[in-house]
């Protein structure tokens with residue numbers, strides 16, 4: 449068998465009559481970074497939510513380390529704690545300080561002692577230049593800072609896999625850089641990631657593979673220099689030229 | 696805010712700023728004055744009309760007798776202690792029962808469907824029955840059954856009625872709070888591996904409860920007043936004591952004394968609720984979210 453950390457096989461997802469994911473397959477090895485691009489409504493967010501078991505799937509398999517986590521018999525919470533996800537809208541817990549946002553899941557899910565959870569959180573805050581914000585509430589932070597805290601919150605669970613759903617598209621342009629920088633750092637450190645992003649330059653820089661989706665299907669899959677520069681399908685070519693025009 | 700701000704800027708208040716400050720101060724003084732005058736006028740007219748009405752001397756005698764006030768007050772005050780005790784006991788149970796009902800109604804787990812149906816039926820049923828009827832059913836009905844091991848005290852059943860009745864309303868207040876927490880919060884919690892119960896406990900409920908504190912306080916005020924309903928079961932609370940006094944003297948001042956006690960308790964609570972609502976609104980306005 450392969451050494452894939454994550455393998456998605458023939459995934460189908462429907463909302464009522466609407467087929468949102470149709471026979472999607474992908475595979476990701478440890479330390480690999482995959483970028484997912486595609487027009488709005490193509491099912492990118494849904495794909496990430498399915499992988500993280502936030503949405504039940506209608507057919508197919510999702511294997512994490514060879515174990516089918518999408519099996520209805522499988523304890524979903526077990527899988528979720530090993531997969532971190534960062535949302536477009538941060539979704540920090542507004543009633544908790546930065547520190548408590550980060551330590552909540554380690555304490556309640558992994559039963560880490562409060563002291564230990566705080567030490568881990570402090571390390572992460574130091575590393576990503578947010579140490580002075582540890583006692584602030586999220587609404588006192590800039591969007592970029594909030595998103596970096598959201599990334600740290602996911603990292604505090606020591607996930608095997610990180611998912612990013614357009615992590616910078618809710619940010620003012622001048623704040624995009626600091627978040628991309630964090631993701632880049634994670635990539636160089638060998639974190640396995642799937643990143644949905646409209647930042648094509650960034651995708652080319654960090655991704656080992658790019659998935660182009662349209663209408664719930666994987667239209668192209670391959671190294672960034674091929675999919676983002678010289679795509680084989682018309683659909684991808686049109687999308688890329690549109691993206692190039694808009695900036 | 697304006698003066699403190701100005702002094703923080705140091706000694707150099709620019710002429711423009713000084714003019715603005717003076718203008719704002721004048722505006723504030725003017726609206727205060729208008730408020731005071733209009734209040735005085737309205738109250739003055741009402742007082743004049745009442746005092747000059749043909750029935751006033753009789754009403755004055757039977758509702759505003761200082762003698763009767765003094766005579767009835769100590770008894771009523773002890774009775775009012777009972778109202779407060781009933782209120783406090785009932786409130787604790789209401790907050791707990793209502794929370795459980797609200798959580799049951801808010802979960803989506805198919806396992807809990809029977810419970811959820813029961814909770815919905817409870818809320819619908821209770822909100823449709825006047826509290827006073829419920830009070831009679833439980834307060835006279837259950838003790839009459841003379842069941843083994845079931846308390847017979849009417850105060851017990853009176854408090855139980857208040858708990859059953861108010862929990863249905865308070866559950867709906869809680870539920871509105873729970874539903875107002877965006878589902879992306881639950882998604883974020885679940886994605887970190889928290890179970891659905893843990894997400895509810897640590898992420899949804901703390902936010903929900905904070906949002907519903909003002910409406911909960913409104914229900915507290917109503918509950919405190921409704922503790923007077925217990926007089927109907929013969930519980931010796933303030934209103935019952937007043938009734939007894941009135942029956943003996945045919946002077947109604949005792950009711951006024953009881954009303955005054957309720958007011959002393961509820962008005963500060965109402966002011967506090969308003970303050971919380973205002974503060975919450977300011978906080979929401981102050982954040983970008």
Ligand SMILES: Nc1ncnc2c1ncn2[C@@H]1O[C@H](COP(=O)(O)OP(=O)(O)OP(=O)(O)O)[C@@H](O)[C@H]1O
Nearest residue numbers: 463466468486487488489490491492493494495614
């Ligand atoms: N909970 C839901 N119920 C019904 N339809 C949904 C739901 N979530 C997503 N959809 C639909 O599924 C399709 C794919 O949505 P999705 O959010 O995955 O797209 P996307 O590629 O992430 O788009 P975007 O770039 O705009 O974020 C859309 O047509 C959307 O309307």
Ligand SMILES: [Mg+2]
Nearest residue numbers: 492493494613
């Ligand atoms: Mg999306």
